[in-house]
Structure formats: C-alpha cells, structure tokens
Amino acid sequence: MAVPTAHPTVTTEYIAAATNRTNHAASISPTFSLVAYGSGKLIALWDTTDPADRGVLQTLPGHTGLVTCVRFMNEERLISTDDIGANQWTSVRTLQAHRKAISALAVHPETRRVVTGASDATVKVWDFDGEDGLTEVEVVSLKNRYPLSIEVATLPETRALILAIGSTDHSVHIYTRSDNAFVHSVTLSGHEDWVRSLAFRPASVSFPLVLASGSQDTTIRLWNIEEIPQAKSPRNEASTTLSDELLDAFEASLADAGEGAEGGRQISLKKHVFTARGPDGSPQQFSITFDALLIGHEAGVTSLSWRPSVSLTPTLLSTSTDSSLILWSPSALAVPSSSSADSTSIWINRQRFGDIGGQRLGGFVGGLWAGAGTKSRSPPAEDRLSGTDGDEEVWMEVGAVSGHAGPVKGIAWAPGGEYLISTGLDQTARIHGAIPGQTAAAWHELSRPQVHGYDLLDVVSLDAFRFASIADEKVVRVFEAPRAFVATLRELGVANLGTKEDEEKRPVSTSVPPLGLSNKAASGADENAESFAFVNKSAGVIRRPFEGELAAMTLWPEVEKVFGHGYESVTIGVSSSRKLFATACKSSTPKHAVVRIYDSAQFQPFGEPLEGHVLTVTRIAFSPDDKRVLTVSRDRTWRLFELQAANGYVPVAADKSHGRIIWDCAWAPGGEAFATASRDKTVRIWRTKDEQKKQWTTSATIKLQEAATAIAFASAFKKNMLAIGLENGDVVIYTSPLDASDADWDLLLTINSK
Template sequence: MNVFVKQVYTSVACNRMPEIVDWNKDGFMCFGASNAVVIYDTNKVGQDPLKVLSHHRLRVNSVKWLQKPDSCTELLSCSADKTAAIWTFDKGCWKVTSSLTGHEDGVTCITGVYVNGDDLMVYTGSIDSTVKVWERKDGTTTLKQTISLHSGICLTLHAHILPIANKPVLFCALDDHKIHIFAEEKEYHRVHILVGHEDWVRGLDVIGVDDSTVMLASASQDTYIRLWRIQCHEDKDVKGIKVEEKVFQAYGITWSVKLDAVLAGHEGWVYGVQWQKSLDVATNQPSYRLLSSSLDKTLIIWQPESHGGAWVESVRVGEVGGNGLGFYGSRFGPDAFMGHGYNGSLHIWKLDKETNQWRPSVVVGGHFSGVEDIRWEGAGRYLLSVSLDQTARLHGPWTRADGGGAQWHELARPQVHGYDLAALAVVSPACYASAAEEKVVRVFRAPHNFLHNFRNIVGEALVGDDVKGPEGASVPSLGLSNKAVFSGEEQAGGDDNDGYFVPIELNEPPTEETLMQNTLWPETQKLYGHGYEVYCVDSSSDGALLASAARASVAEHAAVLLWDTSNWQQIQKLISHNLTVTQLAFSPDSQHLLSVSRDRKWTLFRRKQGSNLFEIAACTDKTNGVHTRIIWCCAWASNGRVFGTGSREGKVCLWSKTDSPSDSSLREYSLLGKPLELPNTSVTAVTFAPLKRDDLIVAAGLESGVIRIYSFHTAWTLLHELDSSVAHHLTVKRLFFRPPRKEDNEELLLASCGSDHFVRINSIIIS
C-alpha cells in the first residue's frame, strides 16, 4: 500500500518573547514556536503557508535572517537547550549546517553578519554571562572567542559592518542599562560604552547612513528610544553650540559618537526597534524610517520631518482591546509591517495604496501553550481545539473569493478563560462543552453573529436561519463566564467596556483584534457534580448525552458522570475505576461508552434498551488487562465492533466482540490478534480511519511527537510515519480523522494536537 501525505493546515503562535520573529525582503517570516523554527511564506495563497523545522530540544529563544544584498538563504536560531544553529536553504529544503555548542546555559540572543562574501561571523549571548564569537570560513565553523561578562548578562546584541574599516563591530546591551561596543584587534575587546538609558535596553538596530556614518537605535524599558550617530571623527573648529561627542578607536580609526535624538512617544517598555531605508521618489535621496514596538500596546513608525529633521511619529497603530500586555517586537515586511503580541499572536498591517491607510490583514496564528484536546464538528465542517493557554479556538476552511482554494484559518475564539483548558466535546453543530482545571463543565452555544459569518467565510451554513438566540457574547470585568449579548441591546458604556462586543460582518477570516473581542460564544450552562478538576469529556454522536470524569485517587471521585443534554441534568454516576479516567469515548452508534484510566483498566458500559442509562458490559482486571502501565487513550473503529487502547508502555491493543462469551470480566469481548508493541515510547493518542474495508487503519500518536499509521488485518503493518516536520515534536495529545464527507473521495483528513502548541491537519491518501 502507498500512503501520500500532504500538509493542509498548521496552527501555532510564536513564543512569547522579544526577537522571536524576523521578516525578510522576500516576504518570508521566521519565528520560534515551542522548540521548532517555523517559516511562514506570507506570499502563499490557498495552501498551508507554514513550514516547520525541528532541531532544538528546548524552547527557541530567538531567530534572525541573514540577509545578503540580493538574497536570503540562511537564518540563525538559538535555544534554551544551550545551543544555536545556522540553517541553510539548499536543494529545496532547510537544514542545520552548523550546530553551535559550548554555552553552559540557555542561549538567549543571537546575531550574525557576512564578511567578505560567504564568510560569516555569529555572536551568541547566554545566561551563563558570556558572549561567544563564532567564525565560518570556507564552510567550517569554529569558536573564535568567549567574551566574559563577569556577572553581567547580555540582553540583546547586534553586529554591523563598520564603514571605511569594512570590519564587524558588536553592540551588546547588558543588564547595567549600558550599551557596550566591541571591536576586534587580534581578539574582541571593549572599545566604548554608551551611557544614557535608565533601564534595560531590549532592542538594537544599526543602519548605514553614508560612506563614513552609521546610526544606532536603542530601545529601552525606560520607555525611550535613543538614536546614536557614529561617524569617522574629523578635527574641526565648530563655532556656536557644540553637541557633546565622545570618541573611541577601532580598527586604527578614530570614531565619534553623538546622541542624535531621544524619541519619547511610548508609555510602556519599548522592546523592539528596526530601521528601514528607502529611496524618496521626489528628491531621489535615501529616506529613513524606524519601527518601534512597546508593551503599551502600540507600534510607531518614526520619520524625520522634511524641514528641520526632527523625528516625529508618522504612523501609530495598536491599542488592541484585550491584547494582554502589548507587543514584544515588530518587523518591516514588503509593503507591510508586523507586531507580535503578548499572546504569541502576529498582527500584520498592510498599506492600502488607494486610501493611504494601514489596515490589519489576515494572518496565521494559534495557541501559545500545549493543546490538550481537539474535536471535529459532527459533519467535519470545523475543528475545535482547547489549550493550556486558557482559550478554545475554532478552525475552518476559508473559501477564498480569488479562487485560491480553501485555506484553513482560525475563525473564532469561543472561550477565553481564567483556567487552563483540558478537554472538550462537540454536542451539536452550534454547541460544545469544555472542561478546565476547575470542578465545573461549561456549555457554550454559537451566537447569531458567528453563524452568519461562518456561512460567509466557509460557504456553508451550520444551522438553519430561523435559530433565535443571542447576537454575541462579552466577558464582564473580573468574570470567567461569557455573558450573552442580544441584538438591539445597548452596551453598558462607561468604564466597563473592556469586554465590548460589536456585531461585525466578515467575508474573510477575522484578524487577531477581532478574534479577541468579537468572536466569543455565550456560556449557557454550568454542570456541577465533580469533587475535583474535570479531566476528560465526550458526547454521544446522537447528541443526547455528555459524559465527564475528573482527577481522582479513589473510586468515588473516579466515577463517570452522565448528563442529559436536553435539560443538562445529571442522570447517572458510573463507578468502575479507582484512579483518574484519562479518556472517554462513545461508540459511533451511541450505544456504548468506553473509559480508560490510570488504574491500567478499561471499562465498557452498555446503554440499556430504550433509556439513557448505562450498565457495565465488560472490563479488564489484573488477569486479562494486557496493559501494565497507565492507559492514556482509546478509540472506536467506525464499524462499532472494535475499539483500541494505547498505553504508557508503548502498547496498542485492539478488542472486539466475540461470538462466545467467557466467564471472565471481559465477557463478550476479547483481544484481537497480538498487541502492537513500541519499545521506549508511550502511546498517547489513537484513532481509526473511517474507511469501509477489510483491514483496520489505525493512527497512533507517540510521546516523541511522531504519528504512525498502521494497517491491521491479522497482524500489524506500518504504512507510514509522520515525523516532527509534519506531526509534532512533543507529546501528541489527540488524533481524529475528519468524519467522511462526499467531496473527500479517497482523501482522509487527520487532525492532531500536541504539547508543542501545534494543531495540524494532514491530508492522507492510502492507495
């Protein structure tokens, strides 16, 4: 059998730190997401624009493009795993051409410059109080020098080729509020210190002004940006007022440093600055702009006035409602600029040439912490995900007007919560239940404005048009519940408009600003009954029942609670396990409920005829359990006769109904064939492909982040392995194939989520 895999959708946020995103002149953005480096092609239309590069073993702290005048085929990354890497694009793929190892602690900042063509100097700063200098000559990279900062720490660094000397100079901002300048004579040594900022400097950028001058911009937590002019020193008598200048020696040349300007416009810590040089069409002279980003929730573009040359704000954007704590960084892109926010979100503003206004545009995004659970809507029209970042997100296919095919995007953020979310279940097309680290299960219903916009964007309606209900939802200050807002209701004015909801008409996926403010679903129900934090939920495919289970160390708390969704009353308490139930799964015909637990047992409950009550039909005990460690996951085959269980010791077992019942606790069920055994890994997710064929197709997600696809007839056959570039690089949490749809033909869509913050959809064709 042949298996063809194609990436359909990758959703993830960038890590929440400065200098984690960079954008080059060709329109490629790179950012760190968990332990991976992600390349985002902002030019790509109608297909998944993200490519995931997995190499680092811990969180990526910074990424930088290495730009040549005419091309950009290399980038740098550094990580909390004490290493940095040089990535090179070669023969159509990205690979690590040098791994820089030697630091004794996490590497927090990195910069590099080309010298004499392809030779490269790379500088890495670490919390081990050193800056290391690496040189790549003729393709070989060596550690040239370790600069000791004694007990200081480098917060950011930037390298630039000095004019005239044509050699690199290194600017390091240390935790003493000062900027230290290093140049090389035999080895790197400090040649000057720039003093003036009153708090940590977090952003540096340098631009060449003319043949003998560069400008350094420094951004600080003291809310100010300072512009320093560094030029070749000339002794001349100046009449009148003198600007104070300092001089220093580097490469046998005397350089003077003058403070050119102090830019005061931000009210919060300034984290990022970037220069941009362009040609002024009117005067044919070069013009300069500076982009800055701050925790005051704004980005500013500064430009010198045409007369007098004072630096003024030419563009200010931001003031995003609800955007946590503002922006960590910003970059210029082709005819656009970008800021990355406190919740890992990317915001892109493009220049509308007709109106000359900057407008927010559609951009990729995702969760900024581990994703715990995902579910398809019953007909596969959208995918929901919940995460430890305390949000629920709804992903759907955007049918583009330009005919670029369907491109998946986040279409709504139904729940923004105060607790880490753990599980969810889709009850009906417009209703879902979620559980967080609290004892309550909460039920949400889609508001009118979402249903209307879903039909505009996706091109198909979720429910009929006659549904009466709230227009949207808002979060009251200090509240955890989403309050319904009905059409025609006046919003309470005054100070309490932080959770303001405004109905909007969308024909394309919402921007991050809209997602945060205008796509909440109202909470319609709270289900109380568990004594500890709810751990897992599932709903029956007929929509009549919801099952939930909580963290537990005794049988009473490990009970599965059953809820009737018509009135949300608790109808039954199913007691069978002694420890936390880790997963619940209703059978496709809603007649059985399967539970697996930390106590290494599974239990199968059967629906009593003509009622919503269940009884135990089969379970495992110490004699017939097969699994010797925690059972993490379970799933049903689409025929409803076979189910699978996966456990910590790396076993996947298939169980099926037999014709001859036994007198053991398994009763009418028995192990089908031999278990699949995967040594040295843990099976954390399992699902069956919805195919009508003799053999079963099983996808298993592993603790390593890999997803393997097997067929089982009488024995197991490995068909395909999805590695970390198309699957995950940390534990796979859930796997689900999309419910079959007419247009799918042979194509299967496999959705997966993981501890690495990613939600992914891959198209799989088995021929």
C-alpha cells in the same frame, strides 16, 4: 508484522502555530518573502507572498529546547538558537554553543559572522564558512552581566565591525573589532532598566550610522555614530570633551528635579570617542553621541526595526508589552545639531497601532518589516500585519497567521466536519475552517469563541452550533454560536448551516463582563447591528477575521454551566448521537475517580456516576451505537459500562493488562473492537466472541518505540485504520482488513516529527 512496500503520500493541509514569546524569535528573509519564527521547539516557515494565503507551509524540527532566537543568514540559510544550543539550517549542523539558554543572536552577512549571547554571561563570535560549518573564533566575557540583545554593523568608510550589546546592567556596551578581536570601546548609559532591543540603521548621504536602543523602562534612545575628521586638533578635541563632561554634570544635577515629559530621566550629551582601523589599517576616530529620547510606550519596549529602504525618511518600528506598535521618524522641523555643523530633526510618533492602554496577552514581543518600506509585521504572537497604501501612509490591518500560544490539549470536529475546535494551555478555544479559493481551499482561524482565565484542557462538539469545554476548574461550560459566526461560515463559503429563521434568533455578539469568566450575549442596540467589519455585505466586505477581530469580536455566549465533580476536570467525551456527554476529574481516591454522564438537552445527570477506577480517569469513549462507555485510567485499567434503560450505564467488564498508565482509548467504526494506548509502549486491540459482549480479550498488540499518548480509528479502502500518536511527536498509522477479526495490524506509514 509485515510492512507494505508502497506507501501512500501524506500532505500537510494546515499548520496553526504562534510564535514563542521571546524578543528575537522571528526573522524575515532578505527578499522579504519568508518569515521564520520559533514555535515551541520548531521553526515555522510562513510565505508572505503566497497568493493562496495558506499561512505556515512547513515546520523545521531539530531543537530539543524552546526556540529563543531566529535570524536569516541569506535567502537560503538561517540560524536558530534555543535555551540549550544552536541550529543552522538547511538542517546541516547542531552546535552546543553555550552552557545556558541563548538569549540573543546577531548575523553579519557580509563578513559571515554570527554572534550569540547567553545567560552564562558570555558572548561568542562564530565564523560561517559558507557551507555547513560554524567555527567559534572568540568569547567575550560580560562579567555577570547578561546579554538581552545583540546587533553588529560595519563602521562607515571602513571594514571594521561594531558590536552593540544590550545588557541587564541598563547599559549598551559597544565593542569594535581590532586585531582580530572585539575590544570594549564605550559604555552607553541612560536607560533605567534592562536593554531588551537594539537596531542599527546603515549610514547614508543624509544620516550617519544610527543605533536605536529600547529598554524595559519604556523608552527608546537614538545614538549617532560618526567619523571624527582627522584635521581636528587635539586641543579642540580636549576642549570639546571637557565641555561635554561639564555639561553632563550640570544636567545630572538637574535630573532629580525634572518634572517634564522625560520624567526626570538623565539625558547625556557627552561625545564618546573610540578608535577603529580604517580601510588602510591606520587608526580612525569615531564618536557616539546621544541624539533623541523617544517616549510613547507605556510598558517595556520589546523590539526595534528600521524601515529597510535607505532612500526613504528614516522610520523606526517599535513594539511593546503595552500592546502597541509605533512608527517613529524625524519631523520636517530642523534644529541645530550639537554634534555637527549640519541641522537635525525632532523625532516624533508618526503612527500608533494596537490596543491603547492595554496589555492583552502580554502585548507584542517583536516587529518585522515585510517589504522595502511598504509593510510592517509583528511576529505572530498576536498575529498582526499592517500595510500602507501609496505615499499617504494610510495603514490598514491585513491577514497573518495564528495559532495557540502554548500546548494544544483538546480538539474536536463539528458533527459534519465543517470546522475544527481546539483548546490549549493559552486559555483559548479556537475554531478553524477551510475557506474556498480560486485554486484550493485555505485553512484559517475563524473564531475565538472562548478566552478563559484557566487553562483549557478538552472540548467536545454537541451539535453544529454548540460545544462544551473543560478547563482547570470543576465546571463544564457550554457555548452556543452567535449570529455573526453563522454568517461568517456562510459568506466565506465554509458551510451553510441552519435556517435563516434560526440565525436571526441568535444574539449578534458576545462580551465578557469585567472580572468575569462567563461570556454574555449582547443585548439592546447591539442586537440591531448588521454584522461585523469582516462580513458586511452592504459595505462590500467579505473576508476572514484578522487578529484584532478574533480576539475581541468572535466570542460565543456561554449558555450553561454543569457542576458535579469535587476536583478539577480532566477529560470530556461525547456520544455518537451527541445526546450525552461524560466528564471525569482529578482523583487519587475511588470516591472521586468516577465518570458523570449528562444529557446535552437539559444538562441533567443521566444515571448514576460510573464507579470502579481508583485513580484519575484519563479518557472516556462512547461506542458507535452509544450502548457502551469505555473508560481508561491512571490505575492502568480499562472499564466497560453497558446501557440499561432504567439505571443508565452499569459495569460489565474490566482489565489490567497494561503495565503503565493508559492515556487514550477509541472504538473501531463498527463497534466490534476498541483500542487502548499506554505509556508501556503498546497499543492493544480488544475484541469479544461473547454474544453478550461482556468478555473482551486482546486480539492484537502493537509494540512501539515510544509511549503511545493518543489514538483514533477510521474506516477507508475497506480497511480499519488506526492512527497512533507517540510521545516523541511521531504519528504511525496501522491497517487491518474489515472482515478479519484476528488479523495482524500492518504498519501503513509513519509521519515523522523530525
């Protein structure tokens, strides 16, 4: 086929992508302007300073496994790992770093050291040459202990590195670099479960080097790392060590009977002493002592992050699977320090954010500071962003990015293209729309109308205010927009749909009963509510909904359930007039490999089930005039059904030219042709010269490099355009003249996934 020499340009309008649910899957650049996070096998880049608030601007392909860790090396380079290997961006090199999944990653920019830890029970140290190369310089064996978190820092007043490794043995292992190799120096015990997060705070005039460790046991421990003055005599040191050991033994004997806030947890005040090289190469002693036990989370701690500015009071951000974020800092109350002549402070819970007592969607997986002490951000697994106003520590939630936390299985446009509905394996349906701005429109998630207990597989729009979705269950569920959604579209400038009278008849909000799967319309006092916090004209608030509001306040009421199939649903299609919709279910026999058609007004069956296939029907497409229904199946056939007024749709044609499963089908805009896409790496265009339109033959075959999984037609520039989605993530677009029935289809452009 001929390939045009001039290619049109393609621009990305919108990217909705959530972070992978791993503790170290997000990082922020040194200037706090760019967040990079793993989303599936991609790296998503989010410019937090973008005045247009466009969210994710770009994704970086290249990984072949799920991205597990991301860290910026400097403002222009970042390194990422997956459950197979490691990538270093600007994409310049891919390394096979470990034999198994990489679970932890640390970067030390000053020495250009990169440290990776994997489930092969090893930690590897890499040297970055400043250009494109990473060279392995050392392997540390953990002897069947798996590294869950890694951090590296510089010891005070030295150039020596200190490496902390949180492990599955409930301990933090401290290594120091001596003679060009990391040597195990100290094991810090006390946690009662896996240590999932670590964070160093650099030493300052008022505070020593501090290591924070967070565990699955819900607690956070702070450890002070200080230089031991060389003038201290060996006798005094021995005496101190002995005294600490005796005190530890005494406290351990009391731990089993502990009934206080610590819940019987053992607190060791032992001073751990180790030696490192000073600036002149001479031995220099340091001590690590336990400083504080922070108790406040109700589930495992997933991440720790220190406020960047060392001039402020130390503030530690922690996140947890209990759906909470906590800011910890020392109080003004001073108490004698056990490790020095100075005084120290009691660490307290300054601020708490999130859902109290809940573990919705698994909680938070990580937290980042988005500025030098002005904002905190958790990675977009839950898409939260909090800010502070001046010196009063008045925090508020502001906008962030969002997206499905798993594969997207279905999409559908509203009839007029006002918004887009998507469904995914994260068991949610989401509505996305373009909000006008000063320079350009910015797309955002506007509503989360369905949060289900089953994986959502497909969706169709029945009209501007209704949609039908299917999940991994036998039921089709129909939803209708509440008043708040209509007001949101209007006030944000997305669309002005319906009349004022129609809007006032709608329920204000929706709720899900305990242990229920059906969204119920609110009643009683809720009906008198003016609107939600994000669209409240009387309060002067008109903005898009944020994550907490999307999850709790934007549900749509479920108005109908449609039954009929004996097994779980697979696909749903809707007619061009939106008066009919059709469904199919999983099947391994002809009895269940049928298509059932319903009217969208009364939700009653329309005609008899469409029979003929012997295996699962994978796609259903109505012709533009709704006179025909096209179906494709795992049995490698397509079947065509024609409308007869008295009997619904009846079979008129079938074909089995494809060699593998047919994944998708679509009609040309004029209804004169349709296309089928198959795993056999072909897309076939079918036309008929029969006036009765019962004999359809292949007019063109498009051969591809990968299996075709999705197709869609459009008409533009006096041509038919056919978009083909491939199994590797590429999208290819072919064109053919409108008036040429047997013309070749020419490749217009390729949208690469890489």
